[in-house]
Amino acid sequence: MAAHLRSGDRATTLNLYARFLQAFEEKPLSPDLIASEEDHDVDELVIDLPAHSHSRSLQPPSILLAVVVAHAIGDSFHDALHAYLRFPAPIPPRIATEFLSTFSDRLLISKVEEYVRRLRIARIVSEPRFITARAAVFAATRDTQGLKKFYQSIIDGISGPQPYIAPCQASVTPQTPVALNEIHWATILTAFLQCNCRDLAETLWDDMVRFQVRPTVIMWTALLVGYERTGEAKDAEEAWRTMISMGIEPTTSTFRAIISVLFTARRPDDALQYFTMFQTRLTSGLPSAPEDTLTLCNTVLHGLLKNRLEKDAHALFQRLREEGPKPDVVSFNSLLNYHGRRGEFRAVSRILDWMREDGLVGDVYTFSTVLSALLKVGRTDATDAILSLMRKQDIKPNVAFFTSIINHQMEEGTEQGLRATMDLLQKMEENPEVQPNEVTYTGILTSLHRHDWRDLTLAQQCRQHVLEGMKRRGVQLNRAAYHVLIKACLDNLAQEGTEDALEYYRKMAQKRISIGADTWYILLRGLIAREAWTAADGVVEEISRSRAVYGGLADLVRRVRKRRGWKTKVEPRSYF
Structure with missing residues (x-):
């Protein structure tokens, strides 16, 4: 050809x-x-x-x-x-x-x-899951420029020379065979608001009007979800009023979003007014699946506890137990978390009794929350107590279950959580049926690198214990695990973050683990974000000797070279 x-x-x-x-x-x-x-x-x-x-x-x-x-x-x-x-x-x-x-x-x-x-x-x-995933990545990394560029490329496809994208399904033609469906518009709108790009969110809304795409309740809900994540209560209420004035009926999800943003803004009275409005409409025939209604009720329960309205929260909880929709594990976990953080273990025990009465079995978050509560009240046998509680609920935890509890403890970034993690890890190592695996060890190492620990000596001892345990069991990190660890190191603003990331990078080479464009992308992007230009120069030089680069990696290489400009080329051996 x-x-x-x-x-x-x-x-x-x-x-x-x-x-x-x-x-x-x-x-x-x-x-x-x-x-x-x-x-x-x-x-x-x-x-x-x-x-x-x-x-x-x-x-x-x-x-x-x-x-x-x-x-x-x-x-x-x-x-x-x-x-x-x-x-x-x-x-x-x-x-x-x-x-x-x-x-x-x-x-x-x-x-x-x-x-x-x-x-x-x-x-x-043409594939909704790709747009959703792409927008989620941009929002999670706060990559405003990447998100803006991505959106502009779509708009160019709608209104540029030789358009090939339809602004909605009804506008599809042989010349524009793929459509930007409403869920696409909503996803990108939410991502803009998550990135605090109000101007771009407004531009998107104007573009919809320009292309004669009439926002339905899906778009309005997405707008409210965006305000929920940014905590802009006044704008959320203004959007609600505009939506109602246009004759658009809110759904359960729409109510949930406005209620959540008001609770987050410390306006519980206003949030409860919307909850009352929802209940009135529900009685009048508002279609709402039981699981959607419960999700909204859980939002209210969480909001009440967040605003320290404990009596109101317990009243709602008991009403749900009596009248429905019946509380689920999420409902119980909200109460457990509230009382656990306050060190009120009697309340925690009472809630666990209610859970047992209702025939529910705790999940990973349940047991991790109870473990934190036990640690808070100074129980030295906290991990043993959790294992006993699991046995009472006929739960036989496997490696994945233990690993998830460990991850929850490590996410808190507390010394108590770290000590509990090492205690659980030791019990796993001593039990032949739940031996820790690569995922277990990688999760602990990731949190050790990501958090800024007050007791650096303890953190270093824990890291050494993990590495020695891996060596004894012949557990090897794979390529994906190294990528996770490199990113975690670079997320830590401490100086050693750069050094630790480069150490893992060197280990990949030493162990002959394939180093590809994705490895360099993660490493280089993190170094640029930290303005670790010396190390970035070294990586770029190594990349240049290894292979040609394309796509996103090429953009990062250009950024490093553009900044370096006239400088003499760096000898990478100085850094590796």
């Missing part, structure tokens, strides 16, 4: 593709030959393909790329779009670069690169 394209023969290429597609439909390709969409489009990481996909021969993505080139020669983006959406494999950046390197026509190469960029956006929009 490539040879025909280099000679300008697009017709033969398209004929060959038609024959390939026919064969493909008769006998689908092995999944091993199809690159993972999540790897390339969600995490913004350039994940290495399986070894057998590195060949320069025409693997499926290369075949599709050849078809895109053929349509680019014919200046037919929409034909390329339909071919791309029909084909099950994305085009990894490396394959695109290698394939196009065989062409000499720079204008054609630029056109194909632009086609591929737009096609990747179309593919993301």
